[in-house]
Every structure is written in C-alpha cells, then in structure tokens.
Amino acid sequence: MQSSPPPNVVVIGCGYWGSNHARTLSELGVLYGVADRHDDRTRTLATRHDVKPLKLETVFDDPAIDAVVLALPPQYHADTAVAALEAGKHVLVEKPIALSVADARRVVEASAQNPHLVAMTGHVLRFHPAFEALEAMIARGELGAIRYIHSHRVGLGKFHAENDALWDIAPHDLSLILAITGEKPINVRGVGSAILNRLSDFAHLHLQFPGGIRSHVFTSRLNPYRERKLTVIGTKAMAVFDDVAPWNQKLAIYHHKLWEDESGWQSEMVDPEYVDIADGMPLTRECSHFIECIRTGAPSRTRVADGLAVIEILSEGSVRHD
The missing domain is CATH 3.40.50.720 (NAD(P)-binding Rossmann-like Domain)
Incomplete structure (x- = not known):
C-alpha cells in the first residue's frame, strides 16, 4: 500500500x-x-x-x-x-x-x-492503550466468553444547552462496548432523570446483544466524584479499565474463583493483576x-458507520424519562 x-x-x-x-x-x-x-x-x-x-x-x-x-x-x-x-x-x-x-x-x-x-x-477512547490491551486480551480468549459489560462514567459538569448526559457522555462507552461485542444490540432500554432543567443529568442504558451479551451504561454530569470505569465479565476472568486510576493500574484483571456445589454458587475473591500498557496519549x-x-x-x-451505530442506540434509549 x-x-x-x-x-x-x-x-x-x-x-x-x-x-x-x-x-x-x-x-x-x-x-x-x-x-x-x-x-x-x-x-x-x-x-x-x-x-x-x-x-x-x-x-x-x-x-x-x-x-x-x-x-x-x-x-x-x-x-x-x-x-x-x-x-x-x-x-x-x-x-x-x-x-x-x-x-x-x-x-x-x-x-x-x-x-x-x-x-x-x-x-478517542478506542485508541487508549489500556483499551487496546483489553481488546487484545479478549481476542486471545484470556477472559473466556464475554457475558456482561458495564460502564460508569460520572462526574460534575459540563452542562450543554443542546445535549443531555446521555448524548454527551455515553458515546465514549458505547463505542467501546460495540467494539468488544462486534454487533449491534437487539434491545435497548433507557431511563433519564432531569434534575436541573429539561435535559437529563443522569441516564441509564440497558443493552441486549444477539450473541447473548448484556450490558448497561450509567452516565451522570451531576455527581460529586469522578468515575470512568468499564468492566468486562468473562467466563475465565473479569477486567476493569479505570481511566481515573494511575497509569500502571488502568487495566486490572481479576481471576476470581466461582464454583457451584450442593450449597449453591460460591466465590473466592483474589487481588487484581495489573496489566503493563504502552505509553501514549489517546x-x-x-x-x-x-x-x-x-x-x-x-x-x-472508527468509521462514521460506527458513529451511526452509537446514534441509533442513543436515539432508541432516549425515549423514556422519569
């Protein structure tokens, strides 16, 4: 080329x-x-x-x-x-x-x-070295089959006149979730709460994908602390991409143990393993x-078709407000 x-x-x-x-x-x-x-x-x-x-x-x-x-x-x-x-x-x-x-x-x-x-x-977060490392781990099967993905992106401000917390903040995480799943959701449910004015300051999205993965996204611009976490639950391990954490702790892998016996499901927690990630600004x-x-x-x-897929989810999820 x-x-x-x-x-x-x-x-x-x-x-x-x-x-x-x-x-x-x-x-x-x-x-x-x-x-x-x-x-x-x-x-x-x-x-x-x-x-x-x-x-x-x-x-x-x-x-x-x-x-x-x-x-x-x-x-x-x-x-x-x-x-x-x-x-x-x-x-x-x-x-x-x-x-x-x-x-x-x-x-x-x-x-x-x-x-x-x-x-x-x-x-831009598709180009974060921690997310790229996470994508590579998923592709290699290190997390097993992906079952659930959830993201929390909350903080204080910024308040825009034309778009609410869902439209302003959720595209970041939706782009990551779509990259991991490789498919569009078949079901989207959204709930937003408008506190300061007519635009939602809090929003939840619940997504269901054809391959069986389920996901939820929580966004807020009226929150007392900052949180930027994407959590991926697999059958072999769980991963957390925490963009607020120090660089050497941005991608954590948890090999928690889960098993079923005569008493039901049991679990044993272990400390996270932090993944070395390359330097570089997204x-x-x-x-x-x-x-x-x-x-x-x-x-x-990140083609404009990916941007369209995000807009389709936002539009479907923006219907309900409480």
Whole structure:
C-alpha cells in the first residue's frame, strides 16, 4: 500500500476540544490552519500554533487543504461533515456525529459516495492503550466468553444547552462496548432523570446483544466524584479499565474463583493483576491513525458507520424519562 506525503489538516471549531486537536496536530506537523465562526477564537488559536486563521466559508474551496477535523457543537457536525466530504476533504468528526439518526445516515451516505476519502468518528477512547490491551486480551480468549459489560462514567459538569448526559457522555462507552461485542444490540432500554432543567443529568442504558451479551451504561454530569470505569465479565476472568486510576493500574484483571456445589454458587475473591500498557496519549494516537489512513488508504478503525451505530442506540434509549 503506497504512502503519500503528510496531509494539510484544518481544525474547524476552536473551543476546548478543538484546541486540543489543534495542539496535537501541530505537534504531529500537519496543522495547516484553524477556523471558527468566532474570529477572535480563530486568531488566538492560529497565533498560538503559528498557522493560518481561516474563514469557514473558504476552507472547503481551498485545494491546499486535504482534511478537516470537526470539533463543533454537535448540531453542526452532520451538515459540515457532508459538505467536507462533498468538497473532497478527508474528515474526522467528533462525537456525536449528529443529533438524529437521519442526519448521521447522511454522513454515512456521503462517505459511501466518496470511498476514496477517510471519514472517521472521534471515538478517542478506542485508541487508549489500556483499551487496546483489553481488546487484545479478549481476542486471545484470556477472559473466556464475554457475558456482561458495564460502564460508569460520572462526574460534575459540563452542562450543554443542546445535549443531555446521555448524548454527551455515553458515546465514549458505547463505542467501546460495540467494539468488544462486534454487533449491534437487539434491545435497548433507557431511563433519564432531569434534575436541573429539561435535559437529563443522569441516564441509564440497558443493552441486549444477539450473541447473548448484556450490558448497561450509567452516565451522570451531576455527581460529586469522578468515575470512568468499564468492566468486562468473562467466563475465565473479569477486567476493569479505570481511566481515573494511575497509569500502571488502568487495566486490572481479576481471576476470581466461582464454583457451584450442593450449597449453591460460591466465590473466592483474589487481588487484581495489573496489566503493563504502552505509553501514549489517546488523542495523539487517534490523530496519528487519521493521518496514516489518509497517507496509505488503510480503513479507519472508527468509521462514521460506527458513529451511526452509537446514534441509533442513543436515539432508541432516549425515549423514556422519569
């Protein structure tokens, strides 16, 4: 597979996460410019990284620009991603890629009509070294058959005007769960609780998969402590990916013993075994993967179709509120 020169990449959206993308792409040597509807944000970020401050309306017509990273308020993601693909630009669009299934499908359809372009979803935790190590262990059968997956992602803030705790936070964990299961759920139940205003600050999702795996996701942006845990229950072992833990404790494996005798099911707990994981920032690894896919034509690990699958779950799970 032939490799091409490094692409010129523009970050569209100069807020918090867009600034992180700009810094990372600058460090990787591919940041060409930045753009935002707020000119002052554009100029500030462009000056910081010594790149071009661009007008949004000029980005897609500039033949020097090969790719864009979209870190916008999510209600603008779908239209901008479609416009970028139709203009011949590779796209990395942050999660969620849209706020409706119909809009997410438009992004996937635009990608299908431009198969030579990389169209990637920003599911950054897929590139976390601890999750990559966990995926490899599951593939090798070290956890046995996977039976249950649950995630807890809770903390205080941030409060967004357009999307609730489910839409804002759950895409992280749903992307991981879908990667582990390799299939879409056949049943989704969701319950959200709105405490501060009309948008849910707490949300639960319960998922059932065709292969028999069950899962639940709990998200909150109104919680007194931070927790970022993904737990995988297998027939041979259990694993916990804890993104709040120190680096050398982010992936723990538990070989708890379970057996059945005449008294019923019994258990014996053991101490966790911590897995050595490679160094590396997930965002750097994600952006490097995006660049490599552009240069070589290799398929992305987080296609926009994966983003659509997450939106479908969120839409189905957002029906019930208490």
